[in-house]
Structure formats: structure tokens, C-alpha cells
Amino acid sequence: MSTSPARTSARAWASLFVLCGAVFLEGIDVAMLNIALPSIREDLGLSTGMLSGVISAYVLGYGGFMLLGGRAADLLGRRRVFLFWLVVFLAFSGLGGFATEGWMLLLARFVTGVASAFMMPAGLALITATFPAGPARTRALGFYAGTGAGGFTLGLVAGGLLTSIGWRWVFFAPVILAALLLAAAIPLVKEPEATWKPGPEASGGFDLVGAFTVTGAMLLLAYGVVRLERPDHGVALTASTLLGGLALLAVFVAVERRAANPLLRLGILRSAPLVRTNLSAALFLGAFAGFQFLMTIYLQELRDWTTWQTGLAMLVLGIDTVLAPTLTPRLVERFGNLRVLFGGLALAAVAYGLFLPLGLDWAYTTMLPIMVLLGMGFTFAYGPLTMAATDGVDEREHGLAGGLFYTAIQFGTALGLSTATAVQVAALGGDGSAAAGLDAVRTALIVPFAAAALAALITAFGLRARAARPVEAVHEPVREPGEIVDVG
Numbered sequence: 001m002s003t004s005p006a007r008t009s010a011r012a013w014a015s016l017f018v019l020c021g022a023v024f025l026e027g028i029d030v031a032m033l034n035i036a037l038p039s040i041r042e043d044l045g046l047s048t049g050m051l052s053g054v055i056s057a058y059v060l061g062y063g064g065f066m067l068l069g070g071r072a073a074d075l076l077g078r079r080r081v082f083l084f085w086l087v088v089f090l091a092f093s094g095l096g097g098f099a100t101e102g103w104m105l106l107l108a109r110f111v112t113g114v115a116s117a118f119m120m121p122a123g124l125a126l127i128t129a130t131f132p133a134g135p136a137r138t139r140a141l142g143f144y145a146g147t148g149a150g151g152f153t154l155g156l157v158a159g160g161l162l163t164s165i166g167w168r169w170v171f172f173a174p175v176i177l178a179a180l181l182l183a184a185a186i187p188l189v190k191e192p193e194a195t196w197k198p199g200p201e202a203s204g205g206f207d208l209v210g211a212f213t214v215t216g217a218m219l220l221l222a223y224g225v226v227r228l229e230r231p232d233h234g235v236a237l238t239a240s241t242l243l244g245g246l247a248l249l250a251v252f253v254a255v256e257r258r259a260a261n262p263l264l265r266l267g268i269l270r271s272a273p274l275v276r277t278n279l280s281a282a283l284f285l286g287a288f289a290g291f292q293f294l295m296t297i298y299l300q301e302l303r304d305w306t307t308w309q310t311g312l313a314m315l316v317l318g319i320d321t322v323l324a325p326t327l328t329p330r331l332v333e334r335f336g337n338l339r340v341l342f343g344g345l346a347l348a349a350v351a352y353g354l355f356l357p358l359g360l361d362w363a364y365t366t367m368l369p370i371m372v373l374l375g376m377g378f379t380f381a382y383g384p385l386t387m388a389a390t391d392g393v394d395e396r397e398h399g400l401a402g403g404l405f406y407t408a409i410q411f412g413t414a415l416g417l418s419t420a421t422a423v424q425v426a427a428l429g430g431d432g433s434a435a436a437g438l439d440a441v442r443t444a445l446i447v448p449f450a451a452a453a454l455a456a457l458i459t460a461f462g463l464r465a466r467a468a469r470p471v472e473a474v475h476e477p478v479r480e481p482g483e484i485v486d487v488g
Contacts, residue, residue, distance in 0.1 A: 015188050063414065074396060083189070146379075150321025213249075284451070316371045332387065338462050347380065
């Protein structure tokens with residue numbers, strides 16, 4: 001029985017609604033927990049190291065398994081992977097809500113991070129497979145990106161509200177949302193059979209050696225990056241961890257060169273646009289992670305604002321929740337994805353630069369216009385980055401491309417936070433005065449400014465490369481293994 005175009009379109013948009021709900025769930029889950037950490041420490045009597053480990057555990061799970069998650073979606077089916085790991089996310093978020101010991105929180109956050117590592121690339125691949133390249137996909141990815149960023153921003157406020165009721169609701173609220181999404185996803189999210197078919201590698205076996213080596217490498221590298229936050233604590237261990245991760249990564253590359261059915265086809269990394277997109281995404285999200293951390297210190301420790309006030313102050317950053325699905329796709333259709341992306345990165349760099357002379361006497365009316373500018377930067381950058389993540393990549397490898405993209409985001413976020421923290425701690429020294437604290441925050445604000453500026457510069461090279469290339473080469477699909485088309 002054939003399905004009418006109208007009905008197909010309605011089902012596609014209903015499926016998009018569910019997938020947007022999943023990325024919103026991931027964003028709000030992370031943001032709410034960040035706000036609740038002080039209350040969790042007070043209630044459970046956790047040490048500072050254990051509290052830091054609660055955040056690090058999620059980063060390790062997410063960053064360590066992302067490439068494996070993306071490839072699993074391509075080989076096993078995007079819908080199957082998405083639904084299974086949504087159930088895992090639901091279960092272990094609930095475990096966190098019932099935690100009575102620090103180790104239970106560590107386990108819950110690690111497995112929740114692993115679940116996100118499988119869910120996110122599968123969800124992105126489902127969207128690109130459901131919506132054909134063109135205006136429909138542009139609008140769909142605009143909604144998706146805006147919802148994800150909005151979830152993180154709104155999570156700051158929701159976290160403050162739920163923590164005031166009880167910190168366990170920061171874990172239980174995602175359980176309720178995940179259950180609703182699962183109930184909607186089972187009938188609505190379908191595997192687009194016309195666009196996804198497992199390649200010959202699906203029947204040729206799974207690259208277990210590659211899976212183990214890359215997961216081990218990502219785990220070690222993620223842990224090493226997290227340890228950079230405190231450079232004076234175990235320098236030898238931090239260096240050894242990072243070197244071990246790099247060594248395993250080298251082993252992984254050697255394995256993939258010889259594997260009959262590689263986990264990561266190395267030819268995909270010959271795409272200059274893909275590399276630029278992932279570098280820009282890592283720098284852009286790293287800049288924001290560092291900025292958010294520094295502004296939290298500034299508002300709560302130097303200005304004595306409550307968590308609720310801090311969340312409301314940053315709520316304006318959620319302007320992209322409205323503008324990304326509505327304005328950004330129109331701008332992309334008119335000016336092109338790269339030009340809009342460059343504009344967003346440049347706006348973000350300007351906003352961070354305007355915060356460099358931050359003072360203790362700044363009124364919120366002074367900060368608000370800069371916050372709006374940063375929100376506009378997110379509006380114009382995050383959606384186009386998501387759109388570019390799979391551009392020019394064969395449909396059968398969209399899960400892998402999504403895994404690379406989210407790996408870049410996760411490592412960029414961890415590195416941006418660690419670098420900003422390390423610079424702030426080093427600049428502060430042992431001086432606990434408000435003046436010294438302000439100087440330390442100002443010094444550390446150079447980190448997000450420099451990262452956003454570098455991301456804009458990398459994207460500018462993409463604009464230059466595209467202008468120098470024949471128009472007819474754009475958007476030609478990849479057909480053969482090892483063959484990558486430069487799409488700017």
C-alpha cells in the first residue's frame with residue numbers, strides 16, 4: 001500500500017519532533033546537573049574530587065564511545081540503536097535519582113554518557129536519511145540544532161527550580177521526558193528503507209579490534225583532558241594518560257588501514273570540509289563551555305548571585321531556541337551555509353571580546369546586550385555546523401559522520417572547560433580577594449575569545465576554498481569507498 005506524499009511528510013515531521021525531543025533531553029540533562037552539584041555534595045557529603053568525577057564520568061562515557069556509537073548506527077540500523085539506548089538513558093538517569101553513594105552517581109553518569117554517545121549520531125543520521133538534501137533538510141536540522149541548544153540553556157533555569165525542590169528531581173525529570181519520548185518514538189520513528197541499507201561490511205563482521213582500541217583511546221584522552229583542569233595534581237599521571245591515549249589512537253589507525261571492514265574508513269578524513277567543520281565545532285563549543293564556567297564563578301562567587309538568578313541571567317542565550325528553527329534556515333537558503341556559519345562564529349568572538357573588560361560593578365543591563373549578541377552567534381553557528389556535519393558524506397556513513405561531529409563537540413567542550421579552569425586557577429594563585437578573583441576571570445576569558453576567533457578563521461578558509469572551486473563540484477554525492485567530495 002502506497003503512502004501519500006502529505007502523509008509521508010506528516011510522519012517525517014512527527015519523527016523529527018521526537019528526535020528533537022531526544023537532543024533536548026540530552027542538553028537539559030547536562031545543564032540541570034551542573035546547577036545541582038553543590039546541593040548534591042551537601043546532601044551526600046561528597047568530596048570535591050568525587051563531585052568533579054560526576055561530571056567527568058559523563059564526559060568519559062560520551063567521548064569514549066561516540067565513534068563506536070556512530071558506526072553501530074550505520075551497521076545495525078539507526079532506529080534500533082536509537083531506541084535501545086534511549087531505554088538505557090532512561091534507566092540509568094533513574095538510578096542517579098536514587099543514588100545514596102558517590103559511586104552510584106559515577107556509574108549512572110558514565111552509562112548515561114555512553115547512551116548519549118549512541119543516541120545522538122543515530123538521531124542525526126535518522127534526520128538526514130528522512131529529509132532529502134535541500135530546503136527540507138535545512139529546516140529540519142535548524143529545528144534540531146535549535147532544540148538541542150535551547151535544551152541546554154533552559155536546563156540552567158530548570159535545574160535551579162528543580163534543585164530548590166530537591167536535587168533528585170534533576171535525575172527524575174529526564175526519566176519522565178525519556179519515557180514520553182520512547183512512547184512516541186516506537187510508532188513514529190521509522191528506518192528510512194529507501195535511503196539506509198547496510199553495506200557489505202554489515203555482513204562481513206564487526207571490527208572488534210578497532211572498536212576496543214578507539215574506545216580505549218577516547219577514554220584515556222577524555223580522562224587526560226579532564227585532568228588538565230588541575231595541572232598541579234599529578235602531572236605525570238596526566239601526561240601518561242594523554243600519551244597512552246595517543247598511542248592507542250596510533251594503534252587504531254594501523255588497525256583500520258588493514259581491516260577488511262574498518263570501524264572508521266580513514267578515507268572520510270580526507271574531506272577538508274568535514275575536518276574544518278569538526279575543528280570549528282570543537283572550538284565553538286569549547287569556547288562556550290569555558291565562558292559558562294567563568295560567568296558562573298563571576299556571578300555566584302564574586303557577585304553573590306543565587307543559582308536561580310544565574311540561570312535567569314543566562315536564559316537570554318536561549319534566543320536561538322526560537323531563531324534557529326525559523327530564521328537560520330532562511331538565511332542558509334539565501335546566503336549559503338558557510339557564510340551564515342562564519343557570521344555566527346564572528347558574532348560569538350565579538351561577544352566574548354566585549355566581556356574581556358568585565359567589572360564587579362557591571363549592571364545586568366550592561367551584560368544583557370552582549371548576552372543577546374552571543375545568543376545570536378549561537379543562532380547562526382550551531383545549526384549550520386550540524387548541517388555541515390554530514391554534507392558531502394555518503395548516506396551509508398551519516399552515522400559515522402555524526403559520531404565524528406559529536407566526538408569533536410564533546411572533546412572541545414571538555415578541553416575548553418579544562419583550559420579555562422586551568423588559566424583561572426593559575427591566574428588566581430593563592431589570593432582570595434574579590435579583585436584577584438576578577439582579574440583571574442578576565443584573564444581566563446581570553447580562552448573563549450581566542451577559541452571562537454580561531455573557529456571563525458578556520459571557517460574563513462572554507463569560504464575561500466569554496467570560492468576558488470568550480471560550482472558544479474558542489475553536492476556531488478560520495479559513491480565509492482575512499483572517495484570524498486569537497487563541499488566547502
